[in-house]
Amino acid sequence: MSQQWIPNDDFLRHTLNHPAGLSPCEFRLENGVTVQVWDTGVICFEPAAAGDKDIVLSCGVHGNETAPIEICAELVQDMLQQKLLPKQRTLVLIGNPAAINAGKREVEENLNRLFSGHHSKGAGLINDERKRALTLEQYVTRFYQQAPQGSRKRYLYDLHTAIRGSRFEKFAVYPFLHGKPWQKNQLEFLRACGVSTVLLMQTAASTFSYYASNTHGADAFTVELGKVRPFGQNDMSRFSEVRASLRALVADAPLATKDFAEADFQLYEVYRSIHKQTQDFKLHFADDVENFTTYPVGTLLATDGDTEYRVEKEGEALIFPNAKVAVGQRAMLMVVPRSVKGQLA
Ligand SMILES: [Zn+2]
Known part of the structure; x- marks a missing residue:
């Protein structure tokens, strides 16, 4: 059941009211930003004169990981209400609305194991998570391909919270780069987000971040922001650095980064699985x-x-x-x- 998005509505609430799909729509804010809703949980902000970054922020790939959903919903609402002016093209994705409604990590299958074509392997597109993985790939492709010509930088930050506690509360997974160098500026950005523990992967994966990195050449990360809690029980002050850094990134404002020093980080690689x-x-x-x-x-x-x-x-x-x-x-x-x-x- 699809229904037209109403610009003044709350984007997260609207998404959760229509978990199966939404009719696309487009409107322009008074500040000149074009807003397009492509599907349920898929919203694109395009400034009139966009900078050189194409930024994808995703949350709710696991439905019970509420803090990232609240962080992204706040960002979207502030852009819709013109409290935050995006100066970079920004696509925000709420990954799995049906699982969010169910209060579960997944309805049938772990969405974050279905990217880079894994959605169509084996039994094929047999459930909604597999179909969603395919359409999310299509939306990311469309977003990057519709960017203006010229030298541009692509990003995807897939925000999660972990099932268990962590000795290092926040950590990021840096997808396998197939021999390409890790990006110093990205490690500095993660640290500005309060993330100084990074796991450097050495094998291909079926995650959303590996897909964006490997297929689209994006600087992409799975970012674990703390422990899973129900909606309303997240202490949002624990996320102040990531909230501020994402806002600065989107608004092309100065970032509170510090020059990379390895001693500031806990860097790991996989020893065995x-x-x-x-x-x-x-x-x-x-x-x-x-x-x-x-x-x-x-x-x-x-x-x-x-x-x-x-x-x-x-x-x-x-x-x-x-x-x-x-x-x-x-x-x-x-x-x-x-x-x-x-x-x-
Ligand atoms: Zn997760």
Whole structure:
């Protein structure tokens, strides 16, 4: 059931009232910004004289991760009400409205495992998350391709909150760049957002951020902003840096960045990925252990039938442990500190 968007309406509320789809519409604000709603949860702001950045901000790819949804909804409302003047082309995406309504991470399938064509693999477009992954890819493609000619910079920040607590409250996943250098200015931007822990991936992934990075050459990140909480229970003061930095980015205002110094960061790479091989897979630490927790070398982490997993390296830290995944899926990622000296652009 589609329905026309009313410009004075609340964008998030309107999105959640029409989780299955919205008719496209376009209108112009008095400040000259053209606003286009392309679909439910898909809104594009185009300044009359846009700067050289094409910025995609996404939230709600996991429906129960409310803080990023509140951050993006606030940004959209402030642009609609002309309290914030975007000077860069900006596309805001609310990833999975049906899952947000259900108060769940996903309705049927993890949306953030379906990008770069994974939506159409295997059984194909069999559920709404698979269809949404495909259309989100199409909207991102359209947004980047419709940009004015010339030398431009593409960005995508996919905002999340994690299921569990973290030793470092906020952290970002830097998708695999296939040998290209990591961007110093992006690490500086993340730090201005209050994110100084970064996991540097070395393999392709089915995430939204890897898709934007690999397919569109965007500087793209999955940004974990803290722990999952229900709507209204987020302490928004904990997100003041990311809110201010995103607003400055969109408005082309000065950013509170500091020159990169490796000592200001916790940089990690994946050491190994532990996959669940049997139904007997069991984690040997407390359920509520925080991401980036470390244990002494030799500590038993997990058992899987006859297989034992123990800490192998000094500083090896665990993230995203989940014994409940399906057999064959990743149950835990083990990461180790690394340096990027001489490898930044
Ligand atoms: Zn998430």
